[in-house]
Amino acid sequence: MKIKKYVAPSMREAMHRIKKEMGSDAVIIDSKKVKKKGPLGFFVPRDIEVTVALDGSPRKDFSAARKEMVMNRSMAGEIQELKSLVQQIVTRRDSPEKEEGENNTLLQKFYQRLVDNDIDSRIALEITDEIGKEFPQEDLEEDKMDRVIRDKIARHIKSVEYGGQGQVFCFVGPTGVGKTTTLAKMAASYGVFKKKQVGLITIDTYRIGAVEQLKTYSHLMGLPLEVVMSPQELEEAVERMKHLDLIMIDTAGRSSKNSYQLGELEGFMKVLPQAITFLVLSVTTKGKDLITIAENFKPANYHSFIFTKLDETDAYGNIFNTLYHTSTPVAYLATGQKVPEDLMLAREEHMINLIMGADGK
Ligand SMILES: Nc1nc2c(ncn2[C@@H]2O[C@H](COP(=O)(O)OP(=O)(O)O)[C@@H](O)[C@H]2O)c(=O)[nH]1
Numbered sequence: 454m455k456i457k458k459y460v461a462p463s464m465r466e467a468m469h470r471i472k473k474e475m476g477s478d479a480v481i482i483d484s485k486k487v488k489k490k491g492p493l494g495f496f497v498p499r500d501i502e503v504t505v506a507l508d509g510s511p512r513k514d515f516s517a518a519r520k521e522m523v524m525n526r527s528m529a530g531e532i533q534e535l536k537s538l539v540q541q542i543v544t545r546r547d548s549p550e551k552e553e554g555e556n557n558t559l560l561q562k563f564y565q566r567l568v569d570n571d572i573d574s575r576i577a578l579e580i581t582d583e584i585g586k587e588f589p590q591e592d593l594e595e596d597k598m599d600r601v602i603r604d605k606i607a608r609h610i611k612s613v614e615y616g617g618q619g620q621v622f623c624f625v626g627p628t629g630v631g632k633t634t635t636l637a638k639m640a641a642s643y644g645v646f647k648k649k650q651v652g653l654i655t656i657d658t659y660r661i662g663a664v665e666q667l668k669t670y671s672h673l674m675g676l677p678l679e680v681v682m683s684p685q686e687l688e689e690a691v692e693r694m695k696h697l698d699l700i701m702i703d704t705a706g707r708s709s710k711n712s713y714q715l716g717e718l719e720g721f722m723k724v725l726p727q728a729i730t731f732l733v734l735s736v737t738t739k740g741k742d743l744i745t746i747a748e749n750f751k752p753a754n755y756h757s758f759i760f761t762k763l764d765e766t767d768a769y770g771n772i773f774n775t776l777y778h779t780s781t782p783v784a785y786l787a788t789g790q791k792v793p794e795d796l797m798l799a800r801e802e803h804m805i806n807l808i809m810g811a812d813g814k
């Protein structure tokens with residue numbers, strides 16, 4: 454009796470080769486899935502290894518081969534395994550359209566969607582890989598998987614809203630991300646629309662013109678502004694404004710790589726233990742840089758993020774990558790240059806929709 458193993462990507466292809474090489478009298482005595490090697494091993498559909506026997510009468514050979522196998526695998530559980538394998542083969546033969554790897558293809562599709570939305574490929578792989586392990590293949594269908602992925606993403610997303618009287622809001626972050634503009638949007642919302650008493654302070658003493666920008670807003674909105682140069686001056690200015698409903702403090706943009714500038718900022722923040730500090734980040738910044746910035750700004754003791762310039766991209770995976778690595782809540786999202794309208798409170802459901810794709814699916 455001749456016994457031969459065939460390895461092929463699908464049962465159909467294995468059968469084709471077996472028929473061609475061994476003829477139609479060959480009998481399948483075993484089949485199992487075997488792993489393929491590759492960089493994305495999980496997503497590469499498994500090969501199928503089929504063992505066939507050929508010699509004399511097919512019926513006789515089949516039973517002989519089966520006996521041989523049963524002898525080799527003496528345990529009853531393994532006979533059961535053989536039975537289920539035969540069942541699988543019969544089922545597959547009855548529904549040839551259900552190709553091996555079909556469900557992995559669905560996972561791969563989701564993986565691709567996450568990566569297309571700028572989610573770090575390693576995180577996307579981790580999420581889809583987990584799903585592949587957690588759910589039996591027959592449970593993997595598109596709508597369910599979409600919900601499962603959303604749940605997994607939701608675990609890393611938190612929004613936060615601050616209220617109450619006598620608060621001090623402080624805006625820190627790199628240059629040009631929209632700190633002053635966002636502050637102006639919030640100042641207008643509280644000071645003009647909600648009729649709160651708002652005071653502005655800037656420690657933006659690096660860039661000529663930066664103070665002017667905030668001065669213009671303070672004149673337009675009729676809000677008091679103080680310019681401070683040292684931590685002590687800041688402390689005094691906050692003390693002078695303590696009767697107001699809300700104090701907003703703008704800071705100079707700092708390079709997250711400049712430890713002197715960050716140390717200086719830390720000195721200012723130390724005199725404001727009561728402040729709520731926002732780290733303002735632009736979604737147009739490269740993914741890896743966002744995480745580095747979030748890490749390097751830690752000495753400023755920020756409480757939450759504000760993501761800006763959402764209008765300048767269609768892929769929001771960057772937000773997720775940052776939250777995944779930092780576990781920090783998000784307070785606001787800025788969606789344009791217009792003051793005050795292009796600012797919204799961050800909502801978890803909205804962020805998940807953005808991260809899963811601009812169409813919200
Ligand atoms: N497209 C877009 N531009 C923004 C947004 N927020 C701020 N900007 C623009 O980004 C530039 C820098 O803003 P600015 O507030 O001066 O940044 P800062 O240096 O962090 O204070 C300005 O031209 C703003 O109009 C936003 O959400 N979307």
Ligand SMILES: [Mg+2]
Nearest residue numbers: 632633657663
């Ligand atoms: Mg500024």
